[in-house]
Amino acid sequence: MLFVNGYPAIIDVDSEKFASPSNFSKDPTYAALVKKHPQISIWPSDRYRSNKPLVKDLGSGQQLFVVEYILRDGCHACAQIGAASLNFTFDQQGRFTGIQPQPMVSSH
Numbered sequence: 001m002l003f004v005n006g007y008p009a010i011i012d013v014d015s016e017k018f019a020s021p022s023n024f025s026k027d028p029t030y031a032a033l034v035k036k037h038p039q040i041s042i043w044p045s046d047r048y049r050s051n052k053p054l055v056k057d058l059g060s061g062q063q064l065f066v067v068e069y070i071l072r073d074g075c076h077a078c079a080q081i082g083a084a085s086l087n088f089t090f091d092q093q094g095r096f097t098g099i100q101p102q103p104m105v106s107s108h
Helices: 028-036
Strands: 002-004 010-012 041-044 054-059 062-072 080-090 096-101
Antiparallel strands (some): 002 010
16 A cells, blocks of 8 residues: 655655564564564555544644554464554645554454
């Protein structure tokens, strides 16, 4: 999934820059999953629904997009062990201001 027409002009939310263990590592539930599943991997969630990503207005023209990812026990065909989300935030001029992991990572 791509965010376009902001700054930078294109942001690929599924690139390794974002879908990386380091972006989730501070979440205690994710950390517990890593201990249980050392081969944990992060994959794009459903990118075909029109109601996702969830968009939140932060006021003053700022926006937050909640992007979901699937956590698997290794490869893309391995068992799903949970789900996680990142918040992508943009200021009123459409400039990307950063990401934050959602405070809760669900596990299956």
